[in-house]
Amino acid sequence: MNIVYNGEMDTRLFKNVLGQTISELLSEDENVVYLDADLMGCIGTAKLPKETNRAINCGIAEANMVGIACGMSAVGFKPIVHTFGPFASRRCYDQVFLSGGYAGNSITVIGTDPGVTATFNGGTHMPFEDVALYRALPGATIVDITDVPMLVDFLRQAKDLPGVKYIRVGRKASAQVYEEGSHFELGKGNVLREGRDAAVIACGIMVHEAMKAAQILSQDGIEAAVIDIFTIKPLDEALVKAYARKTGAIVTAENHNKIGGLYSAVKDVLDGEAKTGYVAVEDKFGEVGPQDYLQERFGLTAEHIVNTVKETLKRAGK
Amino acid sequence: MLPEKKLELRKLAYKIRIGITEEIKARGFGHIGGSLSIADVLAVLYGDVMRCDPKKPGMPERDKLVCSKGHAGPAVYAALALKGYFSYDELKTLNQPGTNLPSHCDRRKTPGIDMTTGSLGQGTSLAVGMALGDKIKGRDCRTFLIVGDGEINEGQAWEAAMFTAAKKVNNLVWLIDNNKKQLDGYTKDILDTFNLEDKFRAFGFEAFTIDGNDLEQISTALSKKAGDKPIAIVLDTVKGKGIKEVEETAANHSMTPKPEDCDRWLEQLHKELSALA
Ligand SMILES: Cc1ncc(C[n+]2csc(CCOP(=O)(O)OP(=O)(O)O)c2C)c(N)n1
Numbered sequence: 001m002n003i004v005y006n007g008e009m010d011t012r013l014f015k016n017v018l019g020q021t022i023s024e025l026l027s028e029d030e031n032v033v034y035l036d037a038d039l040m041g042c043i044g045t046a047k048l049p050k051e052t053n054r055a056i057n058c059g060i061a062e063a064n065m066v067g068i069a070c071g072m073s074a075v076g077f078k079p080i081v082h083t084f085g086p087f088a089s090r091r092c093y094d095q096v097f098l099s100g101g102y103a104g105n106s107i108t109v110i111g112t113d114p115g116v117t118a119t120f121n122g123g124t125h126m127p128f129e130d131v132a133l134y135r136a137l138p139g140a141t142i143v144d145i146t147d148v149p150m151l152v153d154f155l156r157q158a159k160d161l162p163g164v165k166y167i168r169v170g171r172k173a174s175a176q177v178y179e180e181g182s183h184f185e186l187g188k189g190n191v192l193r194e195g196r197d198a199a200v201i202a203c204g205i206m207v208h209e210a211m212k213a214a215q216i217l218s219q220d221g222i223e224a225a226v227i228d229i230f231t232i233k234p235l236d237e238a239l240v241k242a243y244a245r246k247t248g249a250i251v252t253a254e255n256h257n258k259i260g261g262l263y264s265a266v267k268d269v270l271d272g273e274a275k276t277g278y279v280a281v282e283d284k285f286g287e288v289g290p291q292d293y294l295q296e297r298f299g300l301t302a303e304h305i306v307n308t309v310k311e312t313l314k315r316a317g318k
Numbered sequence: 319m320l321p322e323k324k325l326e327l328r329k330l331a332y333k334i335r336i337g338i339t340e341e342i343k344a345r346g347f348g349h350i351g352g353s354l355s356i357a358d359v360l361a362v363l364y365g366d367v368m369r370c371d372p373k374k375p376g377m378p379e380r381d382k383l384v385c386s387k388g389h390a391g392p393a394v395y396a397a398l399a400l401k402g403y404f405s406y407d408e409l410k411t412l413n414q415p416g417t418n419l420p421s422h423c424d425r426r427k428t429p430g431i432d433m434t435t436g437s438l439g440q441g442t443s444l445a446v447g448m449a450l451g452d453k454i455k456g457r458d459c460r461t462f463l464i465v466g467d468g469e470i471n472e473g474q475a476w477e478a479a480m481f482t483a484a485k486k487v488n489n490l491v492w493l494i495d496n497n498k499k500q501l502d503g504y505t506k507d508i509l510d511t512f513n514l515e516d517k518f519r520a521f522g523f524e525a526f527t528i529d530g531n532d533l534e535q536i537s538t539a540l541s542k543k544a545g546d547k548p549i550a551i552v553l554d555t556v557k558g559k560g561i562k563e564v565e566e567t568a569a570n571h572s573m574t575p576k577p578e579d580c581d582r583w584l585e586q587l588h589k590e591l592s593a594l595a
Contacts, residue, residue, distance in 0.1 A: 038468060038501045038508060041569070046502055057502060059471035059509025060438050086437065120347070120413050122420040124388065124436030288413050288420035297415075 002179035003192055005211055010148055015171035017148050018110070019044025021155045022080060026052055031076060032159055035069050037062045037083040042171060043112065045082075062087045066095040066107070073105035078159045084118070085111035085168065089130035100164045101137050108158040108165045114144070114204060115255035116294035117170040118286065126286025132260020134166040135233050141186065142232040144204035144254070144262075145169040149178040150230065157186065168204060172291075175208040177228065189236040195225035197318065198249035198309050201240065203229050203262055206253035206279065206300065213253075213305035224251075224309055232262055237269045244274035249316045251308050253279040255300055277312035279304045319537050323366065325594060327533045330400065331361035332591040335560045336584060337396025337409055341419070342573075343580035344410040349421065351557040351570035353393035355497040355531070356385075356464060359553060360397040362536040363462055372402040375429045379457050382432040382448055386441025386475075387466035387495065388422035389572075394431065395419050403430035439472025441465070446478050449490035462540075464493045468500025471509050476521075479550075483522030488544040492523070495530065497557035501571045518550035530555035560587070 022045055025032045033054040040046040040057055048055045058065035062083050069079035082088070088111030089096075100107050111130055113119075118126040134142045141163060145151045151169055158165045177192065184190075192207070193214050202210035207228045214224045225243060229236060244250050250270070254262040258280035267276060281298045295301050319327075334357040342348040364370075368381040385394050392412060399406045404418070411417040418427045422436030433448070435441040445463035452459055465475060482490055494514055502508055511517070518525035524544065528535040530553025539551050557571075558564035561583045567573065575583075 036502075038471070041502045041571075057508045059505075060468050060500065061471045061473060061509070064473060091437065120345075120421055122413075122422050122436065123424070124422050124434075288417065289415040293415040 001182050001190060003177060004179050005175065005177045005192065007175060007212065009173045010176045011173070012148050013171065013173055014145070014148070014151060014169050015043045017151055018169070021152050023048055025080070025155065025159060026054055029078065029159065031078045033072055033077045033079050035065050035079060035081045037065050037087065039083055043082060063092040063095045066092040066109070067099050069107045070095070070099035070103065070105040073107055078106065080108045080110065080159060082110040082112065084125055085114045085127035085130050086125055089127055089133045093133055096164055097137055101139055106162050106164070108167065110167045110169065112169060112171050114168040114170065115281070116286070116291055116298060116300060117172065117205065117255070119291050119294065120288060122288035123286040128257040128281045128286060129260065130166070130168065131232055131256050131262070135260060135265065137164060139163045140233060141165045143167050143230055144232060146204065146207045146228050146230055147174050147177045149176070149180055149182045150184055153182060153184050170205065174205065177207060184230070187231045187234045187236055189227045189229040189239045191225060192228050193226040195223035195247070197223045197247060198251060198313055199225040199227060199243035199247045200251050200253055200305060200309065201227045201229050201262065201266055202253040203232060204255050206255055209300065209302045210253050210305055212302035213309065216302065216306050217309055222309065222313065229262065232265055235265045235269060240266055240269055241273060244270055248274050249309070249312045249318065250274045251277040251279065251305065251312050253305050257281050257283060259283060275312050275316040277308040279308050319534055324533065327361050327365045327537070328594055329591060330365040331358050331533065332587055332594070333400055334360055334393060334396045336587050336591070337399060338392045339561070339580055339583050339587065341392045341395065341409045341412040342575065343577060345413045347574040348392055348412065348572060349389040350564055350573050351499065352387055352466060352495070352497065353390045354559050354561060354564060355555040355557050356390055356393050356495055357560060358531045358533055359464065359493060359536050360393055362533055362540060364397045364401050366537060367540045368462070369459065372430065375403060378455070379459050381459050382461045383464070384433040384435065384441045384445035384448065384461060385423050385464045386435050386445065387438065387464060387469050388435030388441065390464070391419065391421055391423045394423060395428065398428070398430040401430070438466065438469040439474040442475045442478035445490055446482055446487055449487050450485065453487065453489055459489065461490045462493060463490060464495055466500070467494060467496045467498065467505050467511060467514065468508070470494065470511060470514070479518065479521045482548050486546055486548070488546060488548045490548055491540070492518070492548070492550040494550065494552045495555055496552050497555045499557045499571070514552045518552070523548055523550040525550040525552065527552040527554055531559050
């Protein structure tokens, strides 16, 4: 896999790529069905060709939508459902859990605007706990999307995977990390940058911050590896352990509450191989504002990663 | 309604619309359509019907408002500022970093906001709980619940409606803002609610429909005292009401108007307001 990261933002917006890819999947696979809860306009699917009766606007009724999707799975469809992250997790969790996971139905749930990317919609729309919820669902797959090539590839994979798949993705632009057309192996993290002193394990919007942080650290003589873990569940345990042994200092970076997210997942698999630090939202609710303000406010910046790596190295006696 | 009162409420409705426009102008974007559609009902509520005191926002016996379609915060903020809950200038902080006026209503941030909303549907049960609690405490006050006609897609709204009627929570007034649109377009195309008045009646309410942008009709409807059956008023409204260009914009749920658009709208509203005097 080729890394093309140069720190620049992609000119494409996730929302347009979502709309485009969903539309392609609907025409390529007659078993794909797409359900939305009055947020088609937010991901560019409102103008899908009228002929398709497999793009269904369920109205503002997320729990009902998930239940319907699970029912359609039972009769041979591959449902993709979309709403904003909080409504794709908290609002329909029991339906995802029982009608989906427990009952053995397969659905792909797309939750847009994770964490601080909910910006001006504010605290009610800002999920810092969606990963925690899906992690507690037996057999679920959770992917925090890094860039456009990953989104396209994973959407194409997800529809055919059994079980509940949760895709966490913003609607704006991201820095492109991977070459166009890359294929991603689920449950296998990608090492974006090598380093012997510490390893930063990041996902979603924090991958870009981790890359910036590694550059700054390098100028200070600290070589930090950067791992894009992207599949939070199932976690790439072998890779996490290998870098823990190799560097002795692991720092996670996520756009999520520190409880129940990537940090917890990484801590769960470690057994004293490394000192750990985290860059995550302390146990707090979201609030309204522009994304740069919110990243600063909740400590989700490259600078925070730099400081956390240095502090973790200190504790590791390095 | 006395002519003086009617004039006062008409002026207030204009001022609320001006406030909404100023908020959105200051931030550059916002939920303008669904804010404008409820300006008139808010004018009657805060200008006449509701017994509440900006100096005592936490007074237990006050009448309460739950704007369950929490994205219409800008409309409620304008009404609260005009009522004196906080300074009018603060309206310009809508959605700015550290603001007390977030896009969606937040009782922990804004004086006068009686309930936090924004996750559609949830305000309905919250309002039932508030009204039921007041009733058990023997307080002589009412709770007014504003629900969107898109919001009412949520099953929770119907669970709350069933409870309201079954448990005779008649100190709660349901106000359904039937502006015929939701985020993705027309409600009839997305999830047809059919006849809302019939639905509420079937659920056990005393239900009726009025022109929800007509101050006199709103005032008459809100002065009705509920018997055993709780009251549900379907407000026949227009999304974007009061600013022609917004009314005529198809996608008017959230808009990003240019400052000069807002200035034009403000000028028109001010002109119409002064013509009233
Ligand atoms: C549970 C939930 N789902 C989705 C949304 C996103 N959303 C915000 S406003 C809106 C449309 C609301 O339509 P309606 O209730 O008719 O309000 P109005 O047209 O009066 O603005 C949607 C889908 C939300 N806030 N909460």
